[in-house]
Amino acid sequence: MILVTGGAGFIGANFVLDWLAVGDEAVVNLDKLTYAGNLENLRPLRGDARHVFVQGDIGDRATVDALLQQYRPRAVVNFAAESHVDRSIQGPGEFIETNVVGTFKLLESVRAHWSRLPADEQAAFRFLHVSTDEVYGSLGPADPAFSETTPFAPNSPYSASKAASDHLVRAYHHTYGLPVLTTNCSNNYGPLQFPEKLVPLVIHNALAGKPLPIYGDGSNVRDWLYVSDHCSAIRRVLEAGRLGETYNIGGCNEKTNLEVVETLCAILDELHPGSPITPHASLMTFVKDRPGHDQRYAIDATKIERELGWTPAETFESGIRKTVAWYLNNQEWVAHVTSGEYRNWVSENYAAR
Ligand code: NAD
Ligand code: DAU
Numbered sequence: 001m002i003l004v005t006g007g008a009g010f011i012g013a014n015f016v017l018d019w020l021a022v023g024d025e026a027v028v029n030l031d032k033l034t035y036a037g038n039l040e041n042l043r044p045l046r047g048d049a050r051h052v053f054v055q056g057d058i059g060d061r062a063t064v065d066a067l068l069q070q071y072r073p074r075a076v077v078n079f080a081a082e083s084h085v086d087r088s089i090q091g092p093g094e095f096i097e098t099n100v101v102g103t104f105k106l107l108e109s110v111r112a113h114w115s116r117l118p119a120d121e122q123a124a125f126r127f128l129h130v131s132t133d134e135v136y137g138s139l140g141p142a143d144p145a146f147s148e149t150t151p152f153a154p155n156s157p158y159s160a161s162k163a164a165s166d167h168l169v170r171a172y173h174h175t176y177g178l179p180v181l182t183t184n185c186s187n188n189y190g191p192l193q194f195p196e197k198l199v200p201l202v203i204h205n206a207l208a209g210k211p212l213p214i215y216g217d218g219s220n221v222r223d224w225l226y227v228s229d230h231c232s233a234i235r236r237v238l239e240a241g242r243l244g245e246t247y248n249i250g251g252c253n254e255k256t257n258l259e260v261v262e263t264l265c266a267i268l269d270e271l272h273p274g275s276p277i278t279p280h281a282s283l284m285t286f287v288k289d290r291p292g293h294d295q296r297y298a299i300d301a302t303k304i305e306r307e308l309g310w311t312p313a314e315t316f317e318s319g320i321r322k323t324v325a326w327y328l329n330n331q332e333w334v335a336h337v338t339s340g341e342y343r344n345w346v347s348e349n350y351a352a353r
Contacts, residue, residue: 001026003073005058005106006080008033010193011130011227013041015079016051018231026050028071030064032057032098035341036083040333041192059102064109075126075238076110078103081165084196085134085158086349089291092157099161100168103129107172114178128181128238129169133223133248134159135184138294145223145298146184148246155292166246173244181241183234186250186299190227190319191326195338196345198222198257199320202264203327204334206283209276212265213350216289218258221296225251226319229312236310247308250299253316260320267324287353 002019006012007029016027026049031037033055045051052071056063058080080102082088082095107127114125136146137153152167154160172178189199202212233249241247255263265280277283304310314322327334 001028001071001073002075002077003028003030003067003071005030005076005078006037007031008037008039008041008053009079009083010036011188011230012079013038013192014190014227015077015231015234016042017044018228019235020045020048020050022235024050026052028052028054028067028073030054030056030058030067031080034082035345036194038337040336057102058106059098061105061109064106065112068109068113072121074121074124075128076106077128077130077234077238078106079130081162082158085156086196086290087345088156088158088161090349092161095157095161099158100164103165104168107168107178111172111176111178115176126179126181126238127169127172128183128234128241129166130234131166131182131184132159132162133184133186133250133297133299134294135163135166136297139296139298141296143296145250145300146248147300148184148248148303155294170244179243181237181243182246183237184246184248184299185230185233186223186225186297188225188227188230190323191330192333193227195334195342198260199264199323200327200334202261203268203324204338206265206268206280207272207275207331210283211285212261212280212283213285213287213353214257214261215287215353216293217286218256218261219295220257220293221254221298222257222260223250223298224253224255224260224316224319225249225312226314226322229314229319232313233304233310236308237304240308242307247304248299248301249304249310250301251312251314251316252299252301254296254298255316263320264324267321271324272328287350
């Protein structure tokens with residue numbers, strides 16, 4: 001049995017679905033169900049005894065203590081976080097609350113539980129913390145990609161809160177001996193991503209004939225990874241990662257935002273010629289830049305490849321096609337998650353641009 005936190009969000013839900021598709025070890029899934037968490041993501045697991053869902057906060061000691069005691073998981077995989085950079089700019093408080101204080105409280109619960117385990121269970125136990133490449137800051141065009149030894153230089157409230165959580169996880173290993181692993185991954189895309197992030201937002205707007213907002217001049221670079229490749233990397237690190245180590249995860253797919261949006265538009269032209277406005281690229285609109293917008297992220301993933309033999313299965317070309325096809329086939333899912341709170345967020349965030 002493993003305990004997954006944040007398993008109703010984009011990557012967490014993909015992870016739980018993949019985990020139970022490739023094996024039989026049960027999952028307890030603790031998620032607060034914020035705007036980003038959605039039980040529909042876990043619909044294929046309805047009635048599956050291997051999945052136990054619990055609504056709750058990683059910062060709620062009583063809930064987490066009780067879950068650890070009841071289920072005695074052999075590992076905790078921590079996805080729970082506030083994850084959207086633009087939201088962290090408009091309101092950093094929740095990011096500090098969940099990403100910093102929540103991770104701290106989770107670590108405290110896990111440390112108390114782990115310290116009471118018999119020696120064999122203690123030795124086998126793992127706490128895997130899922131983090132981001134944004135902790136390393138921003139690269140210039142000629143800089144080498146982020147490695148695990150690149151100094152932290154977070155630039156947004158989101159990345160600063162994730163960097164703080166990474167430091168806490170590291171400290172719990174060095175101070176208390178907690179058996180931790182940390183992964184720092186680049187931009188994910190794929191099924192079930194909430195349409196506040198670039199890829200699903202562009203698909204969603206394009207299908208509705210709405211402008212496709214490109215911050216600044218669209219030259220910012222991200223290193224894109226298909227979500228199931230992130231999930232397979234986490235499984236591999238959990239299985240064989242060296243305790244106390246961090247592993248960078250990325251797909252070697254550096255693209256400018258313009259390239260990403262143009263690619264999405266071209267695939268939509270091909271797969272969905274019936275949109276209200278085509279070609280979809282005619283909807284591309286340059287808007288005010290994100291404050292403190294990081295210019296470039298790139299991941300050097302040689303450590304995880306060399307030590308653990310992990311490489312991604314998808315190329316950007318194959319993954320992005322699958323993603324567009326998934327959104328076209330799951331417009332009901334998009335309609336459900338884009339009601340209410342989502343519409344308020346979009347009108348606030350994009351009105352200012
Ligand atoms: P997401 O916003 O889609 O999902 C986050 C999930 O965490 C939601 O289900 C939400 O309800 C839950 N949650 C939030 N606060 C919680 C709390 N206090 N207690 C319990 N659950 C809580 O995020 P995502 O994109 O799936 O990201 C998951 C993790 O991966 C995050 O830690 C993020 O920093 C990291 N990450 C994301 C990316 C990416 O490109 N999306 C890349 C690298 C790393
Ligand atoms: O690098 C990993 C990170 O990737 C994760 O840690 C974060 O949780 C995840 O949200 C993502 O952060 P980004 O800020 O890179 O992702 P986002 O999809 O918000 O934006 C991608 C790029 O596209 C970025 O340069 C900003 C730009 N953008 C974004 C939106 C939402 C636009 O030009 N227009 C938009 O409307």
